[in-house]
Amino acid sequence: MSANKVYLLDGGTLVIDGYHAFWNRGPGGELRFPCYAILIDHPDGLYIFDTGYDHAHVERVLPFEKPLQTEAQTIPGQLATVGLRPSDINYVINSHYHFDHCGGNIHLTEACTLCHAKELEACASPHPFEMLGYSDVRFSPDISAKRGAPAEPALDIYTPKFETLTNDQEIAKGMWLFETPGHTAGHYSLMVELPDRRPMLFSADACYSKQNMDLMCISSFHLDPVASLQSMERLKELAEKYDAELFYSHDPASYPDYLLAPAFYS
Numbered sequence: 001m002s003a004n005k006v007y008l009l010d011g012g013t014l015v016i017d018g019y020h021a022f023w024n025r026g027p028g029g030e031l032r033f034p035c036y037a038i039l040i041d042h043p044d045g046l047y048i049f050d051t052g053y054d055h056a057h058v059e060r061v062l063p064f065e066k067p068l069q070t071e072a073q074t075i076p077g078q079l080a081t082v083g084l085r086p087s088d089i090n091y092v093i094n095s096h097y098h099f100d101h102c103g104g105n106i107h108l109t110e111a112c113t114l115c116h117a118k119e120l121e122a123c124a125s126p127h128p129f130e131m132l133g134y135s136d137v138r139f140s141p142d143i144s145a146k147r148g149a150p151a152e153p154a155l156d157i158y159t160p161k162f163e164t165l166t167n168d169q170e171i172a173k174g175m176w177l178f179e180t181p182g183h184t185a186g187h188y189s190l191m192v193e194l195p196d197r198r199p200m201l202f203s204a205d206a207c208y209s210k211q212n213m214d215l216m217c218i219s220s221f222h223l224d225p226v227a228s229l230q231s232m233e234r235l236k237e238l239a240e241k242y243d244a245e246l247f248y249s250h251d252p253a254s255y256p257d258y259l260l261a262p263a264f265y266s
């Protein structure tokens, strides 16, 4: 049996410059964009794909991204809207480990974490230009210690289990992780099949927005721009092959049309 329901959990907004959202193209100026997590209710368990950002972390480390996030837009707040507690979640999947995709992991203390093996390596030893992207590594006390992050009380109770993957994987019936590197070393996009609609293909940061896709313009936060472009091509091909609907990670124009929890896709 494939997944029963997919919920999009709103996580608030951040700001970047237009030249970062559309690399070497712009236009420049503040661009406010949404962040969200994806909750999948599957017969094998409850999965969350990406967990948004932690407001306190962004205020402390990247205040220039001007985070706007209410209590209701945190992972515990969003799960409450669908009658769940963080401890109910069985699996966390991280597309990659930039701070705006893993900030809520620390709440999901009972979950097993799935990610690409290369991504876990990359965030433990980032390149100098990736330091801010990989600034919130509290999801792993081991990596926090290796990176020399100050000890945080919350981590004493948090000992996550990791399962690392490589290649494309069907992690549960009708739930596919597709390798889409370039933005980061071990980036995964996710496709979820549902009984009564087209499959949902979540690009994550392999493509921020429909406009990025239409222009074939990558964002400036990347490890490898050529691989990023190839991953965007791959997403287009996957969408065509599976007749899947693309959902973008940070798309201010498309986001108002997305159904947000407690509403769901099924």
Ligand SMILES: [Zn+2]
Pocket: 098, 100, 101, 205, 249, 250
């Ligand atoms: Zn992102």
